[in-house]
Amino acid sequence: MQHDFYEQQDCLDSMVDQIAAVLINAIERTGRAGLAVSGGRSPVHLFQRLSLEDLPWENVYVTLVDERFVAPDHPDSNELLVRTHLLKNRARRAQFTGLVSHPDDLALSVQEANHQSHKIDLALLGMGEDGHTASLFPDAPELAQALDTRASHRYIHVSPPLAAQQRISMTLAALLATGHLLLAISGPRKRRVLEQAALQPTPRLPVSYILSQTGVPLDVYWHP
Numbered sequence: 001m002q003h004d005f006y007e008q009q010d011c012l013d014s015m016v017d018q019i020a021a022v023l024i025n026a027i028e029r030t031g032r033a034g035l036a037v038s039g040g041r042s043p044v045h046l047f048q049r050l051s052l053e054d055l056p057w058e059n060v061y062v063t064l065v066d067e068r069f070v071a072p073d074h075p076d077s078n079e080l081l082v083r084t085h086l087l088k089n090r091a092r093r094a095q096f097t098g099l100v101s102h103p104d105d106l107a108l109s110v111q112e113a114n115h116q117s118h119k120i121d122l123a124l125l126g127m128g129e130d131g132h133t134a135s136l137f138p139d140a141p142e143l144a145q146a147l148d149t150r151a152s153h154r155y156i157h158v159s160p161p162l163a164a165q166q167r168i169s170m171t172l173a174a175l176l177a178t179g180h181l182l183l184a185i186s187g188p189r190k191r192r193v194l195e196q197a198a199l200q201p202t203p204r205l206p207v208s209y210i211l212s213q214t215g216v217p218l219d220v221y222w223h224p
């Protein structure tokens with residue numbers, strides 16, 4: 001379902017309501033909830049707003065959809081972003097697991113990330129202007145492997161030639177095994193990319209595989 005807003009604040013409020021509803025529903029059913037979040041620049045305001053939400057955060061397990069292979073205190077680290085903007089206020093009680101467990105060993109970090117077994121009830125996705133989502137970059141040599149819906153592992157090493165850092169990303173198979181997908185984008189340029197990606201699934205715009213799938217409820221939020 002597509003949700004368009006003209007005010008950023010209205011868009012954030014609606015996203016927070018939806019995330020909270022999914023997490024509460026999971027906690028009521030199973031006693032806990034799993035939330036995987038993306039990084040980049042876009043989610044800062046959403047994280048700040050979500051951190052204030054009155055939820056049983058001690059029952060919420062938070063992890064990352066993707067990560068840059070940098071130390072967790074590096075300015076480009078998605079973990080640092082989450083620790084700074086989400087895991088505070090009421091949400092400081094959430095349990096968090098990052099993806100770079102060995103900053104000097106990427107393969108070991110991926111291996112460890114793949115030991116995660118919590119169910120992910122909601123994955124919050126962003127999108128780059130090149131059509132990447134998570135760290136599923138169009139030009140990455142590992143893309144076909146990452147898009148293989150039969151993959152059994154949750155995370156994969158991705159080495160996008162044009163990105164500054166190596167990545168660890170959820171596979172498409174793992175994203176399609178979550179309970180709910182929420183894609184948050186803003187601005188006219190990303191809107192045009194989204195419209196292009198909605199036409200047909202193509203590895204040129206990996207987000208198209210999220211838009212074309214029908215197995216997991218998907219909500220797309222946009223504001224200018």
Ligand SMILES: O=C1O[C@H](COP(=O)(O)O)[C@@H](O)[C@H](O)[C@H]1O
Binds near residue numbers: 040078125127129132
């Ligand atoms: O590299 C990344 O990019 C996307 C989009 O980021 P943004 O800065 O344009 O919001 C993000 O969803 C992903 O988690 C991140 O690692």
